[in-house]
Amino acid sequence: MRRDSEFLSYVNDINRQFSGWDFSFISGTGRKRSGLLSWSYGSMARQLIQRADSMLDMGTGGGEFLSMLRPLPRTVYATEAYKPNVKLAKENLEPLGIKVELIEEDSDLPFKENQFDLILNQHESYSPEEVRRIIRQDGIFLTQQVGGLDCKEINKALGVSLNTEFENWDLKEALKEIKKNHFQVLYSKEEFPIQRFYDVGALVYYLKAIPWQIPDFSIQKYEEKLYEIHQHIQSRGFFDVKQHRFIIEAKAF
Template sequence: MIRDNQFLSYLNDVNKEFSGWDFSFITGTGRMRSGLLSWSYGSMARHLIQNVDSMLDMGTGGGEFLSMLRPFPRSVYATEGYKPNFEIAKENLEPLGIKVVQLEEDSELPFNDNQFELILNQHESYSSEEIRRTIQKNGVFLTQQVGGLDCKEINESFAVSLNLEFENWNLKTALQELKKNNFEVLYRNEEFPIQRFYDVGALVYYLKAIPWQVPDFSIEKYEESLYDIHKHIQSKGFYDVKQHRFIIKAKAI
């Protein structure tokens, strides 16, 4: 089937380099926009950091977010499980005095019992039991999570099922696990803001960066679906999907 040159040009964005957890190639140019949440994880995290002597940032990516939350407590650790991001995080964070640890399993954190006053976790998996083991009594766990229904419209467009392992990952489930492990919930919320793509190139770049959304994604396999989305954007001006986000602030008791 003959494709227009604009569409073919956009498909080349799948080859653009992605590193750390930096989407500025598509967000900084306004090619992808995300709807506003009624909370700010960053504002909450920054305030909490100012009142502790020890903290852990789980799933720090390339350390870009954490590095902007200075000044830091006396003792700061960060974990990252993805090898390419781990090297970037070390380069970005170790000069700031942060110890970066490569994490193998969420169920076995390489830290002492009651080591941290504060544990931050943005979009990283975790074990509630291990969080409770490594956090001090009255310590605070702050996490913003990507829910199991995140961007399900993308999967519908590609006729690909959501990951069944995470489909039921939501605020209710997370709260149950934390309460079972002796946490008192101080704040919670769950929302479904719009994520908008203004061209199909931004979408292919996004899907390459987060391979778990469509695990077998390739241009060749899904070219027909991508072209349908491209035509939709040409007609309507954008392609919308719903994000799934929830946040919990909890105190160890």
């Protein structure tokens, strides 16, 4: 089927470079908007940082978020599992005195027992056992997670099943694991805000950045379904999906 030139122009956004954890190409231009949560991970993290002497930022990406939380404690480490981001994170963070570590296994972090009094984790996998090993008694673990039902409407529109490995990842499951590993939960909440795409190119760019949503994603394979989404946007003005987010603040004991 012949596609219109506007559609072809949009899907070409898959060739745009993506680095760190920076969605400004589509969010900064208003092509993608996300609904508001009733909490702010950044505000909570900033307050905790001011009371910490040593901290770890898990899954720092390119270090963009962490660098904006200054002033930071005397001792700060950051981890990142995606190798292309490690170089960027080191460039951004090491001039600030932050040590960046490449990790391969959540259950084997290169830190001593009881090393940190604050551990931050935004949208990164973790082993609750390992987090408890490296955090001090009375230390705080703050994590905001992407739940297993995140953006399921994208999968439905493209005819792809949700990843069964993560489908049941939600606040209830995370709290069970946290409590089992000697943490007292201080705060927790779960919400499903709307994420809106105003053109199919923004969706394509987004899917390239988060390959776990549609692991075999390519324009060629999903062109027909993408064109249907494009037509939906042309008709309605946008394509809405539901995000799945939850947050936990817990104290080690």
